[in-house]
Amino acid sequence: MSGEGVGAPLPRKEDDRLMRGRGQYVGDIRLAGMQDVAFVRSPLAHARIRAIHVPDAYRDRVFTAADLDGVQPIRAVSGLPDFKVSEQPILATGKVRQVGELVAMCLAPTRAEAEDIAASVILDLEELPAVHDMLAARETGAALVHEHWGDNVYLESLVDIDIAAALDAPIKVTRTISTGRQCMAPIEGRGTVVHLDHRADQLVVHTASQMPHIVRNGLSECLRIEQGRIRIVSPDVGGGFGYKAILLAEDVALCWLALRCGHPVRWLEDRREHLTANANCREHHYRITAYAERDGRLRGIDCEATVDSGAYSAYPFSACLEGAQVASILPGPYDFPSYRCRTWSVATNKCPILPYRGVARTGVCFALELVLDAVAREAGLTPEAVRERNLVRPEQMPFENITRKHFDSGDYPQALARALSAIDVAAVRARQRAGEPDGRRIGFGLSIYCEQAAHGTSVYAGWGIPMVPGHEQASARLTPDGGLELRIGAHSHGQGLETTLAQVAHEILGVPVSRTRLVHGDTAMTPYSTGSWGSRVMVMAGGAVATACEALRDRAVRIGAHLLQAKPEECRFEGGHVVGPTGDVPLSTIARTWYLRPQDLAADTDAGGLEVTAGYKPVRDSGTFSYAAHAVVVAVDSDLGAVEILDYVIVEDGGTLVNPLVVDGQIQGGLAQGIGTALFEEMTFDGRGQPLASTLADYLLPGPAEVPMARIDHMATPSPYTRFGQKGIGEGGAIAPPAAIANAINDALAPLGAELLHSPVTPRRIVEAVLAAGSVASSDREAA
Amino acid sequence: MKPAPFAWERPASLPALLDRLAEAGGSVKLIAGGQSLGPMLNLRLVEPGLVLDITGVPELREARVEDGTLVLGACVTHADIEDGRVPDTTGGALQRVASAIAYRPVRNRGTVGGSLAHADPAADWVSALTALDAEVEIAGRGRRRRMAVAAFVTGALETALRPGEMLVALRIPPMPTGAAWGYVKHCAKIGEFAHAIAAVRLEPEAGRGRVVIGAVEGPPVLVADARPLFGGRIGPDCAGRFLLSVAHTILREAGLTDPVVRHVHVTVLARAIAQAVPLPAPRVVPEAA
Structure with a gap:
């Protein structure tokens, strides 16, 4: 049509007001x-x-x-x-x-x-006595957060799929891996x-x-x-x-x-x-064992995972969503035959743990991807070789994994291959061998995830939390002058929906994006929705907007056919016009007729007019599976613990991209948060449960100097289940970076015998690990 | 995060300011750029009855050179120094330090006098001015005195100021001929508080050296005669003769018991020395394994 529909890289309409400081936030209300x-x-x-x-x-x-x-x-x-x-x-x-x-x-x-x-x-x-350590909280005799429970465990879960069959594997690697408590900020x-x-x-x-x-x-x-x-x-x-x-x-x-x-x-x-x-989130602890063949093929994963869920179960996601999800998503994009995972969601005297972009995925990706690198080191293989041997292959799609997640589509090995090629692993390894003039150590890291997004009724009914998404609805209304109003119950706060949903509507109705307004964020004016979470809105609200616009289009065709003195079946809708055998009539004329000149309508015209509320669910509601391979090169100053990200490549597959610019923005923003998780952000507590970061001088967020622009490559394998083949991509950018960056740091420090298994990987932790490894640090040699 | 109620006054002359400072009952805080005091007020870490704004006193904003000594009024901002709006007698050392303090918005408002009087151990001027052997000029009603910065900062957030006194100016001696300056700080990210600072002024030809290790828990550690750090002699080759063990001992004696913290400080010191008197060729770390 006019290059504004699905797939057009349009700048965001909303940025005009937001970037000029004309947004209206709660704090602006007087x-x-x-x-x-x-x-x-x-x-x-x-x-x-x-x-x-x-x-x-x-x-x-x-x-x-x-x-x-x-x-x-x-x-x-x-x-x-x-x-x-x-x-x-x-x-x-x-x-x-x-x-x-x-x-x-x-x-x-x-x-x-x-x-x-x-x-x-x-x-x-x-x-x-304060319960501040989630592992100690599980022990008998611990102080009780909620006395009448008798212990501090919201929920314990166990998945065991024939782990016994993996125990004789020649490679067995066990690690204790944890992610620090964060704030969303x-x-x-x-x-x-x-x-x-x-x-x-x-x-x-x-x-x-x-x-x-x-x-x-x-x-x-x-x-x-x-x-x-x-x-x-x-x-x-x-x-x-x-x-x-x-x-x-x-x-x-x-x-x-x-x-x-x-x-x-x-x-x-x-x-x-x-x-x-x-705003606390993210605090996980894993004791994880990988069983593998000598060629890197995984035989099984065995894990005990604990989530510090804090003092109360937060509404509506509950205190267990994170912990219970760990067991179902830990296998990631990999295919292996045996699996066991036991999880505990533990109550402590800390803020409730809340779902943060990526939710449990950032933690499980960190645990699994770090242990895969440990397998590679143990087996004498490259990190990429271990992943190549275990990724679900494209010919297996759609694939039901070991925890019965239904991967809808994609080519995971190709994402890895493209990432390796883009980052040029051979050149990185050569640079690493040559050494840096400034003495820093080069490290290369990988991390791959897949993300279930826009999962619906069947999945959430299983969790049984207060909120279960059903059909997503949207309203579409033509105005008398031919503009379009869309109403959704979800909310746009950075996702760019005011632009991208207008693009979806444009794809169907041809109304210019500039003439389409999105009404959202008001229960009095919008259809019911569970809202914007779980990387769901472009799939769900996008599907609903398309469905509503299609119904609107069909009504417009009938009105237009009457105006053209033709039968509806003789007419088609094209480029915002109803086209009949003898001529065409634009949507704006149809709208004007419906609202202002009803005397020109057929007697049997559809009384519903040019306003439609329609509901939508994908063909399956088990979710879209977007995925990405992240590859990063870092330089580590092993004496001070400083880490510089030299290159960052992301090859992702979000299915059909409604707006590639918006997708890139989502990924880059997620990366910024992932870098925060990897290197900077941590809310620590003392033995009395006192939070030790109360300002942004103590709680460090990455800034412009710490967040490089990623090089992003899109694969765009359409989902077979959604309206345009789009997949949810809102969270993915924040899932993989901590694992990729920690793996890169560990790669850099491997010759010194140091391995970092806790995020954030702070300068202090790096120096501590290097000194503990007993390595001769370079400053000692300087003195010689 | 709103401050507790306080009174605010902005005297227009130094005598008026010193009078108010002497007379005011209850707790008084001076404010210049407010880059430290502002957050402390908002967090209610301090609840003064009276805040005296000292930026209305013209002479506190002045900078001049007196017989080779640079005199900076207390209200000269970091940005004034960074942008070269004040004279320089240190061969650019001050400018380099100023340009890396926190973030530009902080430098626009933050003042050299305020930073020193606040005496945060992680602040750049506390270490840098100690290494440059600067003096502070202190005034109270009807009295003035001078003292070395090294003596002025007595602890974390503690200075030698007495009730009724304020810091009015810094006196910074010229960089000695042939002196080499090294300044390195280590922060978790750009602009944040430093975890380690090293400031060195070495005079290889004269065989003298002055070394400061800052961002420690108390006042910066001053090694006024740095020769022991180099086996007793300072010369053009001294970067290669820097003795880590001596630095560790000095820091241990200063109360730094944590070996990780010491390692970071000693590394930063080694780099400041290498920056001041570079070794002939860059060194490449070979792969260990």
């Missing part, structure tokens, strides 16, 4: 009479609350659990057998179970004054503004959310208010990554407060709250 909230938060990880002392002057400005009459705790229950339920109080009752837990809510005309009030509230706490934190709309009889909640409809479900449950009386508006959102897919106790508290006070109230999360009290 309402008359609005007051600010600051929370009194627990300074201790685990304590009994003896008393909360509120100065008399502030009695009517400070609210505690005792005030929250009838408000229910947040319950995110999984239907998996033996899952133990936690109840997350909106304001703490009896005990506090994590640093930063909400204890009291303080209201004032400004945030600064609210913080003054918060500072005057005195907590009388009896400190209890979108530029915009959480924020909520609540006011009462008396005309609509609604509580209007402006909140930075990836899933406004799910927030409404959760708020309705906690507040015991019917859903029709709650409207969620999610305006521009400055990065979600999973953190904004969570119902926070703060949201519930603000709603209660607005109902109580009658005037608008606001809470804007600050960075300290964000880091220490809320």
Whole structure:
């Protein structure tokens, strides 16, 4: 058509406002009479609350659990057998179970004054032993986060597929591998503004959310208010990554407060709250053994995995999604006959673990890909040889893997081959052998993953969490002047949906992308959706928009045929026109006729008109499997532990790319976060469960100097199950980098006998490992 | 993250400022660029009753050369030095240090006096000015005194300032003829707080050397006579004679018990020395195995 449809690399429409600072975020909302909230938060990880002392002057400005009459705790229950339920109080009752837990809510005309009030509230706490180590938490005699459980385990799971058959393999490699606790760190934190709309009889909640409809479900449950009386508006959102897919106790508290006070109230999360009290993710521990033949062929993988799930089960994903997923996705893109994985989702006195871009995949990819490199070293093979022998082959597609994941399509070995060629392994090895003038060590690393995306009803019904995606719906409406409005219940906050869904619509209707508007982020204006998560929106909302536009097109053809005095079956739709035997009529004329000149319509015209809501599910809902091979070259300064990424290649297959520019942006953004996981980001805790990073001076994020531009190559094998063959790609960029980079560092340090098995691989850890390996560091030789 | 309430004043002259500083009851904090104090206020790590903004005093923003000594007013910014808006008597050493402090927005506002008075061990000026043998000029109501930077910084976030006193200027001697300057810092990422700093001023012809190891837990470790680090003699070939073991001993005596931390500091020191007096040819590490 006009080069704006599926596959066109259009710049994002939304960037015009976002890059000019004209986005409208929760923090930009100003309402008359609005007051600010600051929370009194627990300074201790685990304590009994003896008393909360509120100065008399502030009695009517400070609210505690005792005030929250009838408000229910947040319950995110999984239907998996033996899952133990936690109840997350909106304001703490009896005990506090994590640093930063909400204890009291303080209201004032400004945030600064609210913080003054918060500072005057005195907590009388009896400190209890903090459960801060997930492995120790599993042992008998550990302090209990939720006493009535009798232990600290939300859920234990076991998958055993004939591991006994692998035990006699000639190569057996065991490693203890772990990923540090992280924070998601979108530029915009959480924020909520609540006011009462008396005309609509609604509580209007402006909140930075990836899933406004799910927030409404959760708020309705906690507040015991019917859903029709709650409207969620999610305006521009400055990065979600999973953190904004969570119902926070703060949201519930603000709603209660607005109902109580009658005037608008606001809470804007600050960075300290964000880091220490809320946005935690990623903390996994693996004891993993690989069994292999001498040629590198895997015989089996045996793993014990523990996930530090924190103090409460977060709504709606629950405390077990991450841990239980580990067992089902650890095998990655590989084909091997035996497998065992036992997992524990453990409660600790830390923030609830939340799903972060890639969710459990980043952890399992790190564990599996590091152990594959260890197999390569043990067997005297190259890392690429071990992977070549074990990847699922294209002729096996579609392939059901050992945990019964259905890989829809692709050529995994080709992705690896292209990555090896692009990075030029031979040249990298030659450079490595030659040595660097500055003494740094060159390392080469690989990592490959496949990602189940846009998985639907059958998968989520199995988890039994409060949110199960069904059909995704979209509305399409032609305006009288021939423009197009699309409505979706998912949310766009970096994905570029305002552009890419307009491209999808253009593919069907030919309406210019500039004339198509996306309405989203408002429960009052959009169809129900579970929202934007799980790399699902381009598959699901893309499919729904296409379906709605097709229905709209068919109606337009019937109207157009009448205007052309032809039969509908004699007409076709082409380039935004209905074309008949004797002429054609543009969509804009059809729209004008429907709305403004109904006297020109046929008597039996479809009364539904030019507005359609349609639902969509892929042919199978077991998910699309996008995948990628990442290859990286690093230079490691083994004396200081500094790592420089010299080259980074990504060969990915996202199926049909609706907008290659947007896909590249998603991958590059994911890479930035993956580099953070690999090298910088870590929330550490002391023995009392105190988080040790409360500002971005302590919690290091990669910056422009640390994130090189990746060289990206696309394969684009269409998924057989989705509308255009598109696959979900939103998360993949963040999955593979930690493993690839750690493998590269280990490759560089292998001659020194050092191996790093914990992310982030910080300078300190590198120097420690090098010194522990007993190697003669170069600075010692300098002295000689 | 909003500060507790405080009063704010911006005196227009040094005597007025020193009067307020002497008279004010309760806790007083001086603010210039606010690059350290700002976050500390917001985090409520400090809750002063009065914040005195010293940027309204013209003489604190001045820079001049007096008999070869560079005098920088306390409110001269890192960017002023980076951009060459103030004179230089150090052969570019100051400019190099300034241009690598944190990030440009910090350098635009942060001041040399503020950085020194804050005395964060990881701050560049604390180490660099100690190595350059600079002095601070201190004023209180009706009194002035000078002291070496090395004596001024007494600990982490601690200085020799007495109540009612403030740092008004830095006095930086010219780089000695024939002196070689080396400055290396190690950060987890560009612009972040340093984990190790080494500043060296070596005079191979005169056989003298001054070495500072900074970003330690307390004040920087000053080796005013660096000859023991080179087997007792400083010459053009001294980079090749740098004795790691002596550096380790000095650091151990300074209280650095962690061998990993020491290794990093000694490495950074070796590199600063190599930067000041380069070895003849670049060295290539052969593969070990």
